[in-house]
Amino acid sequence: MxxxxxxxxxxxxxxxxxxxxxxxxxxxxxxxxxxxxxxxxxxxxxxxxxxxxxxxxxxxxxxxxxxxxxxxxxxxxxxxxxxxxxxxxxxxxxxxxxxxxxxxxxxxxxxxxxxxxxxxxxxxxxxxxxxxxxxxxxxxSDYDNDVPEEDIWTGSRDDCKVTQVVNYLPPDQISRLETVISHILVENKDEHINETYKLRxxxxxxxxxxxxxxxxxxxxxxxxxxxxxxxxxxxxxxxxxxxx
Ligand SMILES: C[S@@+](CC[C@H](N)C(=O)[O-])C[C@H]1O[C@@H](n2cnc3c(N)ncnc32)[C@H](O)[C@@H]1O
The missing domain is CATH 3.40.50.150 (Vaccinia Virus protein VP39)
Known part of the structure; x- marks a missing residue:
């Protein structure tokens, strides 16, 4: 995860x-x-x-x-x-x-x-x-008013620069599961890491x-x-x- x-x-x-x-x-x-x-x-x-x-x-x-x-x-x-x-x-x-x-x-x-x-x-x-x-x-959550959100995180250490874009898809009140989609770019390695997980x-x-x-x-x-x-x-x- x-x-x-x-x-x-x-x-x-x-x-x-x-x-x-x-x-x-x-x-x-x-x-x-x-x-x-x-x-x-x-x-x-x-x-x-x-x-x-x-x-x-x-x-x-x-x-x-x-x-x-x-x-x-x-x-x-x-x-x-x-x-x-x-x-x-x-x-x-x-x-x-x-x-x-x-x-x-x-x-x-x-x-x-x-x-x-x-x-x-x-x-x-x-x-x-x-x-x-x-x-x-x-x-x-506020089920009737939640909208998709996006966070962008960046950080660097030594020669490694990393950017993460995270999208949050709002849950509905039946499933009560929010979908989180993360895309990470590790620039010096040109490596892309994609992950999706659910939060209650x-x-x-x-x-x-x-x-x-x-x-x-x-x-x-x-x-x-x-x-x-x-x-x-x-x-x-x-x-x-x-x-x-
Ligand atoms: C968003 S990170 C937060 C880590 C740390 N608390 C921080 O603030 O940087 C979520 C962490 O929860 C851990 N995690 C997820 N489900 C877990 C579980 N059922 N029991 C213990 N750890 C869990 C993940 O492995 C991950 O390290």
Missing amino acids: YSDPTVYDILHTPGTSEEVDTYLWIVSKHLQLNKSLKWLEPACGTGRCLRLLAQRGYYVAGFDIDQEMIRYSKNSGLACELFEADMIDFNSQLQCKFDIAFNPFNSIRHLHSDEAMLKHLEQVSQSLNTGGLYLVGISL SYNKLEWTELVANSPFEVVGSYDSLGIQAGSRKLIYQIEVLRTI
């Missing part, structure tokens, strides 16, 4: 420091921020966020379903608990409990049913200390109902800069969940 971890990391590492600042800011609104806090990232990919949190002195751990992503994150010098696991079954591999779990970039929507999502949320709640938080980055959709009500059936409650909603969402309709939001 994310075929080349190096290409993923080149594209998505820029801006990660500011992104991590935002998570720290949001967490500080709900918890006493201190360096003893332990962070867990389900679906951590190449570990781009975990690397920065570790550099800032936090204990971190992560896992991903993709063996190549985990290999990349280990080779990048990230010395922490890193292992291969599915978001619906990872708890038994953790060595301790955490204060904060976080899951940006809509990765949670790779789980395609309520059953899988509830299993995931149950596992995350069991991995957190009392009062722990789960920050979930998610784009919510949630409108506001579906998301609220799902969380209501889980061990969590929503205690905050923020935009990608860490500003409270209020009544604004956002393209992407960071939901802060706390165990009940």
Whole structure:
């Protein structure tokens, strides 16, 4: 699905420091921020966020379903608990409990049913200390008004320049699956990588109902800069969940 971890990391590492600042800011609104806090990232990919949190002195751990992503994150010098696991079954591999779990970039929507999502949320709640938080980055649907969208990402490292064009085809409320079509060009190799995958959709009500059936409650909603969402309709939001 994310075929080349190096290409993923080149594209998505820029801006990660500011992104991590935002998570720290949001967490500080709900918890006493201190360096003893332990962070867990389900679906951590190449570990781009975990690397920065570790550099800032936090204990971190992560896992991903993709063996190549985990290999990349280990080779990048990230010395922490890193292992291969599915978001619906990872708890038994953790060595301790955490204060904060976080899951940006809509990765949670790779789980395609309520059953899988509830299993995931149950596992995350069991991995957190009392009062722990789960920050979930998610784009919510508005089925009647969603239109096709396009994102363009660019990045470069050494002599490698990469461009990614991603098209999102809106889901309908029956299938609840958004189609994501990605085209990547690796310029120095003239290599083209095409991928298509599906993400489960949630409108506001579906998301609220799902969380209501889980061990969590929503205690905050923020935009990608860490500003409270209020009544604004956002393209992407960071939901802060706390165990009940
Ligand atoms: C958009 S990437 C995000 C990676 C990382 N969280 C970041 O912010 O850069 C989505 C990641 O989810 C992982 N993934 C997809 N389905 C998964 C599952 N069921 N369990 C664990 N990881 C999964 C993919 O392998 C990929 O690394």
